[in-house]
Amino acid sequence: MSELSTNLTEIAHSSSTTIKEEFQENTTRDIYLFGISVGLLITFSSLVLSSWNFVSSRVYLATAGVVAVSLGIGASFGLVSSCGLFFVDIIGVMPFLAIGVGVDSMFVILSEWSDHHDKATVEDQLGATLKGCGGSVTIAALTDITAFFIGLSSRFQSIRNFCAYTGVALLFSYVCHMTFFLGCLTIHGKRVRENRHCVTCTPVEQNPQKEKSCRSFVCSGSQPTKRTDEESYCENIPRKILSAFVQHPVSKCIISVLFAGYIAISIWGCLNLKQGLVLNNLVSDDSYFQKYFKWNTENFEDTFVLSVVFQQMNYLDAGNIQSMTELLYTLEAESTIKDNSSLCWYHLFANSAYFNTSSNSAFLSNLQSFLPSVPHVTNDVEFSPDGTLIKASRCYVFSKNIRDTTAQGEFMLRVRELVDASELNVFVFNPVFIFMEQYVSILSGTLLTVGIAIICMFVITLLLMPHPVMVVLVTVNMLSISLGIFGFLYICDLTLSSITMIDLIMSVGFSVDFSVHVCHGFVTSGKPTRKEKTLDAVKTSASPVVNAGLSSLVGVLALAGSQSYVLRAFLIVMVVVICFGLAHSMLLLPAILSVIGPVGREVGENRNTGNQCRPPDEISTTTT
The missing domain is CATH 3.30.70 (Alpha-Beta Plaits)
Known part of the structure; x- marks a missing residue:
């Protein structure tokens, strides 16, 4: 029928299986975009982690971090499929989500690793690194994994299967980071201590001053003596800018006004949010069903x-x-x-x-x-x-x-x-009843699933976060971000459906990820005042959190070239989720901590637990 044409008429056609067939073809056609996402992510991570010191440069670790997540994705497909869960079309989104979220731990680990450059041995440096960030990395991974496992309670089979594949993928990604990636990090540490080149692994001269040539520049380097020797501009800039901005009184006023407006807009969006899924959004833009749907809508009644x-x-x-x-x-x-x-x-x-x-x-x-x-x-x-x-x-x-x-x-x-x-x-x-089923149950199902996820995130944070005030702040952040996602669905011209329901489940885990790193940095700071502790928290978490968020955006950037509404909707919501998560953790949370953050004996005692995340002493930030 698609090839049938005449000189006198145009033909538009459809059948009861059109949407299913076109949706399946549309999903498989965009598989190549995952390869592009991996390439973009490796490129971005390499850029962030590279430096002009060719001994301490961590460019290869960027590839190792992405490979660790890829291993987790492959393991998820193998294990979950062997358990008998069918691969439904919407699971095609999972690799883009997992690859974007999974590499976040890499930036947190490497940021903490750079903070302990003065340790005598690789073992000591690795031990100090895990003491400093192991808790926050584990909490962040656990909340993401739990959020998707809670999605198994959804009444929609496709959502349950998606959450199973994604939750297992994130679990394996965490395991691979704690094993495979840390092994690569150990090899990196030994290479640096032996003063070997990051590419050739051959011994190099320590920054010779006599010969000023390109060869001398590329083939030289030294072990880091301070944190900035190992970090790139991409890691230093967010820390300097944010630590200066969030402490200024005017900045706090601006942040307060912006977030008040954010809450108002979010509530307005929630009140106008529509439910359901327009059927032509399930097929590609060039599908023959698009013409049929357009003609049918414009010229005929929507009867069943x-x-x-x-x-x-x-x-x-x-x-x-x-x-x-x-x-x-x-x-x-x-x-x-x-x-x-x-x-x-x-x-x-x-x-x-x-x-x-x-x-x-x-x-x-x-x-x-x-x-x-x-x-x-x-x-x-x-x-x-x-x-x-x-x-x-x-x-x-x-x-x-x-x-x-x-x-x-x-x-x-x-x-x-x-x-x-x-x-x-x-x-x-x-x-069409299969779609109408969503219209009558998607709101209640989404609220129930997201509500259970928020409660579980609260319990996890309560058990693992060392101070009740931090638990409350993380929970408030979580509720605020969830409210914003619901409200901005309407602003982004999206409806509440099984597709966006996945994104809402994802946002619960994301809202905890970034916030927990800031709270952990605040609690483990040894400074006596709220202002100083907030500054420590921002210095400690700004670089890994910002770069983790940007890496997640880069991981899904390739979806902009997709003709699938499902993938484009996922891209839009992913951008919104990451932007809101970064704004809450890097702007709102520090502003609140500087005013009501816990100080005193119960917080200071955390310094004796061995979990202290030391901010870089060499960074000087002027605050008012």
């Missing part, structure tokens, strides 16, 4: 043909026939059903010369002779293999024009209610 299917029914029983007829009349009486719109093979047969109820064999024999003469109902009766029994049959009623998705969901529930009230073994069906 309801198949009323009767099973194991005796058609010679007058009581059954009366119940069948009354059911069709009851449906026609509904305000959403067209008057006198029923179409039933039995009524056509009863008004024909073939109709014979003298015996079951005569009824069936004459019916089999009648059906071929009426082509539009030929397929409406299903006989047993020997032709002596009617296994099932169907009649039709036609709805009125129903365009609003909420009204469509209510329509489906109403006709089901009427059919279920019948004493016959009967059900009603339309292929």
